[in-house]
Amino acid sequence: MLAIVPVKGLDGAKSRLAPVLDADGRRDLVLRMLGDVLAACQGAESVERILVVTPEPRLVDAGVDVLVDAGEGHPAAIRAALADPRSAVGALIVMADLPLVTPQALDRLAAFARPLALAPARDGGLNALALREPSAFEPAFGVPGAASVTTARARGAGLTARVVDDPVLAHDVDTPCDLRALRTKTAA
Numbered sequence: 001m002l003a004i005v006p007v008k009g010l011d012g013a014k015s016r017l018a019p020v021l022d023a024d025g026r027r028d029l030v031l032r033m034l035g036d037v038l039a040a041c042q043g044a045e046s047v048e049r050i051l052v053v054t055p056e057p058r059l060v061d062a063g064v065d066v067l068v069d070a071g072e073g074h075p076a077a078i079r080a081a082l083a084d085p086r087s088a089v090g091a092l093i094v095m096a097d098l099p100l101v102t103p104q105a106l107d108r109l110a111a112f113a114r115p116l117a118l119a120p121a122r123d124g125g126l127n128a129l130a131l132r133e134p135s136a137f138e139p140a141f142g143v144p145g146a147a148s149v150t151t152a153r154a155r156g157a158g159l160t161a162r163v164v165d166d167p168v169l170a171h172d173v174d175t176p177c178d179l180r181a182l183r184t185k186t187a188a
Contacts, residue, residue, distance in 0.1 A: 001090040001110055001130065003041040006069075006077040006141075007034055007054040014097075020176045033099045033173065034059065041094060043103030046110035046130075051086055053077040074141045082134040093129045093139070099182055100168040101128075109164050116154055117162040119169035120147035128169050 007030070014026040021029065034052075038060070041050045052060045055071030067084060069077045078093055092110055094101065106128070109117050113130035118139075121127045126146035129139050137157035140149035147163070154161040173179055 001046050001048060001092045002081075002087045003044070003047045003050045003106070004078065004081040004087065004091050004093045005034070005037055005041065005050065005052045005096050006074045006081070006093070007052060007056075007059055007096045008073070009054065009056045009071055010059070014174070016175050017173075017179060020179060029173065029179075030096070031059070034096045036099045037094055037096050037101055038064065040098075040101040040103050040106055041092075044092075044106040044110070045103070046107045047092060048089060049086060051081055051084065053081045075143075078139065078141050082131075082138075087134040091129075091131045091134045093131075093141075095127045095172060097172045097174065098127055098169060099173060100171050100185065102168055105166050105168045108166065109169065112162045112164055114162065115159055117164050118147055118150055119164050119166055121172050122170045123174075124148065125172070126150055127172050 010027045013030045017026050041047050051065045051067055053067045053069050055069055057066040057068055069080055109119055109128055110130045113132050115132040117130045119128040124145045124147055126141055137153050140146045151161045173182055
């Protein structure tokens with residue numbers, strides 16, 4: 001599968017964390033989490049290639065495929081990546097703010113994709129999605145209740161979506177509360 005990792009630019013990154021992190025701290029956090037996600041993708045047996053979709057290609061090291069987008073948000077970035085010929089082998093979409101993600105969690109998600117599996121965020125969003133046939137339907141990202149919306153869209157397209165509740169895939173970092181929970185988990 002092609003791992004697709006959408007990453008917004010660093011300007012204004014993680015603005016909801018502004019009450020607890022200054023701009024440099026938020027940029028550092030974004031880069032650390034992106035590194036964690038890319039390392040998990042590189043270690044996953046189900047991942048053949050990685051494609052980072054971003055308006056800022058300098059965010060990733062040489063050797064990682066980059067699809068430069070216009071910075072219009074995750075839905076547009078993911079649409080572009082799913083339309084890319086590299087995704088024809090199947091796609092594993094992984095949000096770049098999953099600091100606890102592991103290669104094993106990504107492999108489990110990919111194994112459940114018959115034809116698709118999704119990992120919801122704790123708030124009902126969508127943190128990861130594995131698709132055997134990327135052109136089968138359009139997943140929902142960046143909308144309230146994206147996991148439920150994606151499941152309904154799949155059902156409408158005649159597809160069965162397997163929901164995988166995995167704490168390492170469910171934990172994203174968007175708010176100060178998420179950051180505190182992460183610090184608690186990593187300190188234990």
